[in-house]
Amino acid sequence: MTTQASQQATTRTRPPANQIDPRGPRFGAAITTVVLALILLFGPNSPIAALLLTIQILAFAAGAILGLQAQPYGWIYRTFVRPRLGPPSELEDQAPPRFAQAVGLVFGLAGAAGLLLGLDVLFYAAIAMALAAAFLNAAFNFCLGCEMYLLFKRIGVGRKPLTQS
Numbered sequence: 001m002t003t004q005a006s007q008q009a010t011t012r013t014r015p016p017a018n019q020i021d022p023r024g025p026r027f028g029a030a031i032t033t034v035v036l037a038l039i040l041l042f043g044p045n046s047p048i049a050a051l052l053l054t055i056q057i058l059a060f061a062a063g064a065i066l067g068l069q070a071q072p073y074g075w076i077y078r079t080f081v082r083p084r085l086g087p088p089s090e091l092e093d094q095a096p097p098r099f100a101q102a103v104g105l106v107f108g109l110a111g112a113a114g115l116l117l118g119l120d121v122l123f124y125a126a127i128a129m130a131l132a133a134a135f136l137n138a139a140f141n142f143c144l145g146c147e148m149y150l151l152f153k154r155i156g157v158g159r160k161p162l163t164q165s
Contacts, residue, residue: 100145
């Protein structure tokens with residue numbers, strides 16, 4: 001027999017596989033905002049910017065390809081922050097934030113291409129757009145990539161076409 005307290009504790013530490021604490025991606029967005037701002041401040045000719053961009057691309061790739069449970073900023077949140085908070089009021093599907101990680105990865109890779117090819121405008125534009133999206137999520141809880149995911153889902157992008165018999 002399980003008690004309500006033990007069920008709540010289990011939910012607090014281990015949500016269902018496809019459900020996440022919505023505060024985690026927002027925490028990750030705050031870290032991402034700082035990292036991307038530092039990349040812009042150091043600029044395309046800085047080895048520190050190149051290192052930070054590599055780290056951020058790997059973080060985006062982990063979240064997009066392996067899932068949010070593999071995203072390092074999410075791990076920091078789950079390990080050090082979430083245990084100090086109460087349980088979330090609700091959980092959310094991980095698909096929209098995972099899509100947002102993929103969008104971030106695309107912009108990170110575009111920034112890296114600008115860095116490697118000496119295209120400073122591409123570097124600054126791609127990193128600035130990723131920074132704007134991360135800041136919107138961190139500061140206002142507005143996940144631009146999540147909204148894109150929901151819009152695409154609503155209009156049917158990515159659905160398998162119906163087969164005709």
